[in-house]
Amino acid sequence: MKSTQSNLFDFLEKPRASKASSSPKPKSKSPPKPKLPVSKQSTLQSIPTMQTSTIPQPATDTPLTPIKSMHNVYTKIVAAIQKYFKEAQIDHAVIGVSGGVDSALCLKLVVDALGAEHVTALTMPEKGVSSEENLLHAKTLCQFLNVNHYNVPINKYLTDFLALPWKPNDLAQINTKARVRMTILYNFSNSRSALVIGTSNKTELALGYGTKYGDLAADIEIIGDLFKDDVYKLAEHVGLPNEFIEKAPSAELFSGQTDEEELGMTYREIDIVLRKMEEGLTKEELIGKGINPNIVHKIFRLYEINKHKLNPPYLIRVR
Secondary structure, eight states: OOOOOOOTTTTTTTTOOOOSSSOOOSSSSSOOOOOOOOOOOOOOOOOOOTTTTTOOOOOOOOOOOOSSHHHHHHHHHHHHHHHHHHHTTOOOOEEEOOHHHHHHHHHHHHHHHHOOGGGEEEEEOTTTTTHHHHHHHHHHHHTTTTEEEEEEOHHHHHHGGSSSOOOOOOOHHHHHHHHHHHHHHHHHHHHTTTTEOOOOOOHHHHHHHTTTTTTTTEEESTTTTTHHHHHHHHHTHHHHHHHHHHHHOOOOOOOOHHHHHHHHHHHHHHHHHHHHHHHHHOOHHHHHOOOOOHHHHHHHHHHHHTTGGSSOOOOOOOO
16 A cells, blocks of 8 residues: 655644444545654554465465455444444443554544544553654544544553562563553543443454453454454545554554564464464365464464453353
């Protein structure tokens, strides 16, 4: 995808708010894209593409593009959000927005479903770790969509954990960040009678790439049935700026962290294997198709050991 030149907040003079509708209709023109400021000291990275030398694809390999059109996916998600909130008899949503493509897409979808006046966005950066560019992109998108927004840095909430009777290790500290953000979201949820919007995609959920009772905690996961490559396609369909689509995915749990580097695989590589797993193919069959054995074994292992993250706590039966 091509990168677009961004002009500083040049769209904010005429903001538009999306209105809720019971049945979204096709639009003859693509929605306007907010133009987001890009840091002069960093360049946007394009979405990593799979190198055939890493994962040879057989000639009969099915394409990653889903059969359903992105418009059908969009209308189904928006209608499902509206139905869920109607049945819950709650009309307000709260969502954490990081500046990445997943939360940006979720914000756009929930605004289209409920209307901007029924959505509150929280940015929860960790000063010194979170990217200023991501924070600026998140705030700018909130302004463009006319969404009420609060910025709540999490540093002061993390400090007290360092005073525990034991010394938290790195993993504990990283997971605490996700759980502090979850607590802030649910504090708002309880205070304003709102439902928390989850922003995890299907690829992350399948691998358990998230923190239990942290970023995996939500009242509704609205893109949880979309693989990462579907997320990019839908983001483009709804008109999100290329800055969201092209930046390297990162949970920003520590400085310089990127999802794909931490996973040791690109999302495209992961999605190819997960789609084949959905079709019922075994490890041996996938390897037989020429897919890198190391990647296949790693994905199957992550899938198995992280299942518990999506299940309720084990309940001991006594009768």
